[in-house]
Amino acid sequence: MQHNEPDRNNNAGQEARRDFLKQSTLLTALSLTPSVVVQAAEKHLDEKAAAYFEQVTLKLTINGKPYTLSVEPRVTLLDLLRERLNLTGTKKGCDYGQCGACTVHIDGRRTLSCLTFAVMHEGQAVTTIEGLAEAGPQGKLHPVQEAFIRHDGFQCGYCTPGQIMSAIGCLREDRANSPDEIREYMSGNICRCGAYNNIVDAIAEVKKGGQKV
Amino acid sequence: MIPQKVDYKRAGSVAEALSLLSANPDAKILAGGHSLIPAMKLRLNSPSLLIDIARISELRFIHEQDGGVKIGAASTHHDIVSNATIRELYPAMAEAGELIGDTQVRNVGTIGGSIAHADPSADWPAVLLALGATINVEGPAGAHDIPASEFFTGFFSTALEEGEIVTAITLPAPSAAHQSAYKKFMQPASRFAIVGCAVAIVADGGTITDAKVAFTGVSDAAFLDEAVAAALIGQPAIPETIEAAANAAAEGDIHINEDHFASQAYRKHLAKVYAKRALVEACGL
Ligand SMILES: Cc1cc2nc3c(=O)[nH]c(=O)nc-3n(C[C@H](O)[C@H](O)[C@H](O)COP(=O)(O)OP(=O)(O)OC[C@H]3O[C@@H](n4cnc5c(N)ncnc54)[C@H](O)[C@@H]3O)c2cc1C
Ligand code: FES
Ligand code: FES
Numbered sequence: 001m002q003h004n005e006p007d008r009n010n011n012a013g014q015e016a017r018r019d020f021l022k023q024s025t026l027l028t029a030l031s032l033t034p035s036v037v038v039q040a041a042e043k044h045l046d047e048k049a050a051a052y053f054e055q056v057t058l059k060l061t062i063n064g065k066p067y068t069l070s071v072e073p074r075v076t077l078l079d080l081l082r083e084r085l086n087l088t089g090t091k092k093g094c095d096y097g098q099c100g101a102c103t104v105h106i107d108g109r110r111t112l113s114c115l116t117f118a119v120m121h122e123g124q125a126v127t128t129i130e131g132l133a134e135a136g137p138q139g140k141l142h143p144v145q146e147a148f149i150r151h152d153g154f155q156c157g158y159c160t161p162g163q164i165m166s167a168i169g170c171l172r173e174d175r176a177n178s179p180d181e182i183r184e185y186m187s188g189n190i191c192r193c194g195a196y197n198n199i200v201d202a203i204a205e206v207k208k209g210g211q212k213v
Numbered sequence: 214m215i216p217q218k219v220d221y222k223r224a225g226s227v228a229e230a231l232s233l234l235s236a237n238p239d240a241k242i243l244a245g246g247h248s249l250i251p252a253m254k255l256r257l258n259s260p261s262l263l264i265d266i267a268r269i270s271e272l273r274f275i276h277e278q279d280g281g282v283k284i285g286a287a288s289t290h291h292d293i294v295s296n297a298t299i300r301e302l303y304p305a306m307a308e309a310g311e312l313i314g315d316t317q318v319r320n321v322g323t324i325g326g327s328i329a330h331a332d333p334s335a336d337w338p339a340v341l342l343a344l345g346a347t348i349n350v351e352g353p354a355g356a357h358d359i360p361a362s363e364f365f366t367g368f369f370s371t372a373l374e375e376g377e378i379v380t381a382i383t384l385p386a387p388s389a390a391h392q393s394a395y396k397k398f399m400q401p402a403s404r405f406a407i408v409g410c411a412v413a414i415v416a417d418g419g420t421i422t423d424a425k426v427a428f429t430g431v432s433d434a435a436f437l438d439e440a441v442a443a444a445l446i447g448q449p450a451i452p453e454t455i456e457a458a459a460n461a462a463a464e465g466d467i468h469i470n471e472d473h474f475a476s477q478a479y480r481k482h483l484a485k486v487y488a489k490r491a492l493v494e495a496c497g498l
Contacts (some may be wrong), residue, residue, distance in 0.1 A: 072223030109320045115250050119221050188315025
């Protein structure tokens with residue numbers, strides 16, 4: 001049997017379901033449904049009661065602090081941060097990888113925390129927006145945070161933590177050498193308020209100032 | 214939404230991943246998770262066990278081999294586009310990889326995950342077809358190779374058998390006068406290809422001696438368009454040749470996709486336009 005092959009059975013109901021899945025997949029544009037969608041729908045795999053599910057012990061460093069946690073494998077890093085650890089600075093916009101609001105750094109790489117399970121990051125270091133400023137009430141903000149404030153790089157602010165984490169990545173990757181390059185390499189972060197011009201200015205200013213990010 | 218409950222194991226080696234897979238028929242391989250996790254959240258896919266292969270070092274490498282390049286299945290899109298040899302030998306790989314999603318997606322998504330998933334709009338499949346890649350597979354019956362031209366069998370469907378995983382992708386050594394290019398008309402938010410065209414040509418003394426032209430986004434699966442290739446081979450690498458060849462694109466007995474981004478007629482038109490752009494670039498015109 002072919003692993004990724006939908007059932008070739010010519011049953012009309014199944015065909016109709018396949019067509020529906022096919023249609024809806026194409027319609028969603030971001031084609032998210034894998035082959036097994038079809039298999040799962042047809043075999044009712046998703047209704048199968050699984051026998052036993054473990055909580056996994058997980059060691060993570062978050063904003064420099066070591067954590068030992070017990071988590072279900074299905075918990076995304078985003079939900080762990082927000083719901084368990086109260087680190088609500090990281091935002092949930094779409095929960096499907098499309099908006100960038102949940103961007104954090106994992107071992108220095110900008111990553112979508114909504115599309116990764118926490119257990120996948122055993123032993124790794126996560127940095128969130130809360131980890132950028134110096135500690136304490138008088139702690140200095142990160143240069144990119146300051147630049148966003150100076151340039152009004154936001155309106156409602158919902159996308160801002162993701163924008164700032166992504167902007168730091170963009171600067172560290174040396175992808176902020178022109179407004180066009182900044183726009184391209186910030187394309188994973190959507191701002192519904194449309195603060196894009198000011199965001200680009202803020203990043204360009206940090207690049208020009210040569211501050212360490 | 215939150216996925217169904219699931220177990221999780223991080224495999225330390227290909228052998229361990231394969232034995233977990235054969236012991237758990239409802240398990241799924243997890244690489245970057247950027248296609249699987251959305252599907253699990255939508256409860257379209259509810260495996261009993263996730264077998265994480267992302268950290269298996271024998272799956273994450275890029276090295277030169279017999280004048281070509283072998284890419285481990287767990288290499289991320291970012292690993293691939295930042296590899297100097299790939300950029301030099303296969304410009305189409307760099308062009309395609311750089312336009313997958315965005316930096317965050319490229320940092321995590323893998324080439325093995327992309328081709329195993331076989332999204333009809335994914336970029337790598339078209340490029341691998343045009344470059345004549347080989348998919349290296351391992352399963353209960355051992356290791357074997359599948360030519361890219363036999364790998365993408367249909368809508369989210371591949372030639373992978375039950376219990377098999379993709380271990381690597383091998384790109385053959387390009388001949389001296391080899392050129393490649395990838396051009397896509399993309400969905401503006403996700404950047405998936407509405408139509409993507411990959412071409413690889415060999416032009417010897419101004420004459421095209423070999424050509425492969427592949428499309429993604431156009432049909433249920435990425436495919437090689439033989440009619441376009443036939444209209445190129447043996448012809449001079451001039452605009453008239455390209456015009457005629459591109460006009461042959463996506464004709465014949467091919468099912469053309471349709472959705473609210475592009476009707477069948479518009480997709481067909483885009484296939485010709487993007488074939489032309491990719492060929493113009495590959496021919497250096
Ligand atoms: C916002 C967004 C935008 C995107 N834009 C694009 C785009 O423009 N172009 C594009 O081509 N893609 C795009 N993608 C898809 C992206 O490239 C995915 O990373 C890729 O399709 C899947 O790779 P993965 O490593 O994340 O696989 P996973 O999600 O981990 O796995 C996908 C499927 O493949 C199976 N699998 C994984 N690895 C293997 C293996 N080695 N052997 C056998 N089976 C395996 C899994 O079991 C699963 O069924 C986008 C994704 C997102 C979230
Ligand atoms: S919440 Fe993760 S990308 Fe939108
Ligand atoms: S500031 Fe409101 S979404 Fe960006």
